[in-house]
Amino acid sequence: MVLVFCEPAERSLRGHSSRLHSAPWEHSRAAAFARRESARERSELRPDSVSAVVTSGLSNPVYPRSYNKPGDNNGERRQYDLLIPHRLQIGGVGRSLRRKPSGTYPDDRCLNGLDSATGRAVGAVPSGAYGGRARASTLRLHGPIRSMGGLLAYKSPAPYNLPMPAEPFEIERLSAQEGPRVLCLRGPLTLENLPQFQNAIRREENVPW
Amino acid sequence: MVIVDLSDVPYIDSSGLGSLVSAYVTRRKATRHIALSGVNERVLKLFETTKVEPLFLIFPTLDDAIAALTTAAEA
Numbered sequence: 001m002v003l004v005f006c007e008p009a010e011r012s013l014r015g016h017s018s019r020l021h022s023a024p025w026e027h028s029r030a031a032a033f034a035r036r037e038s039a040r041e042r043s044e045l046r047p048d049s050v051s052a053v054v055t056s057g058l059s060n061p062v063y064p065r066s067y068n069k070p071g072d073n074n075g076e077r078r079q080y081d082l083l084i085p086h087r088l089q090i091g092g093v094g095r096s097l098r099r100k101p102s103g104t105y106p107d108d109r110c111l112n113g114l115d116s117a118t119g120r121a122v123g124a125v126p127s128g129a130y131g132g133r134a135r136a137s138t139l140r141l142h143g144p145i146r147s148m149g150g151l152l153a154y155k156s157p158a159p160y161n162l163p164m165p166a167e168p169f170e171i172e173r174l175s176a177q178e179g180p181r182v183l184c185l186r187g188p189l190t191l192e193n194l195p196q197f198q199n200a201i202r203r204e205e206n207v208p209w
Numbered sequence: 210m211v212i213v214d215l216s217d218v219p220y221i222d223s224s225g226l227g228s229l230v231s232a233y234v235t236r237r238k239a240t241r242h243i244a245l246s247g248v249n250e251r252v253l254k255l256f257e258t259t260k261v262e263p264l265f266l267i268f269p270t271l272d273d274a275i276a277a278l279t280t281a282a283e284a
Contacts, residue, residue: 179275180244183211189222191224194228197225201232
């Protein structure tokens with residue numbers, strides 16, 4: 001299973017991938033490496049896990065920035081869109097597929113997904129196109145993620161520590177003058193009604209027979 | 210002898226199990242016993258899992274428990 005997500009500005013979903021072409025980057029080493037990584041990641045997919053790579057978030061009309069293209073000897077700064085690969089995974093620590101760009105880049109591009117088979121949330125590991133030092137940041141989400149209009153939106157998980165519904169608990173004492181004494185319990189014996197049960201047991205212990 | 214009828218007890222959590230074991234220990238020190246009746250499968254599975262099943266005299270129904278313990282007392 002390959003999940004590929006894109007930002008609202010990158011809605012052009014084609015099959016399992018979202019790709020907005022950027023001519024200078026299409027044939028760059030970074031793009032080629034990202035494509036190889038994507039193919040390798042997809043080949044490693046297993047039904048019980050989600051591992052997806054977005055290697056084609058080539059355009060970023062929201063945050064265009066200038067970077068020096070590798071191999072440019074003249075040092076000319078050109079306007080390029082970033083190649084933003086995302087590695088989505090369940091569990092473990094994500095690793096960076098690419099190096100973080102030297103320039104600042106909004107990390108809020110982290111998108112998140114959901115394994116539709118297991119319903120578990122996946123986190124996104126954003127990494128930049130090239131340049132700078134290798135660095136990866138892992139975003140972990142716990143909770144369902146819904147698809148909204150072709151996009152995936154994170155849904156806050158429901159509280160997991162809701163109190164248990166209280167169920168009535170009663171103790172009825174059935175005893176005759178002779179013979180064994182009987183305590184009839186009605187309801188679950190839990191922490192909430194523990195004192196009631198302990199008191200009943202203590203009362204029976206005080207009986208001399 | 211005390212019989213605790215669990216016919217209407219759907220489940221027991223760990224604290225409830227601990228209280229039963231505590232009651233067993235207390236009565237055991239006083240050379241008394243505690244019997245359980247009407248234990249459903251869920252609770253019985255809990256007893257088996259936690260290895261406390263041998264501690265208690267367990268009877269299928271309350272009538273069986275009363276009959277058995279009355280007979281034993283008379284004998």
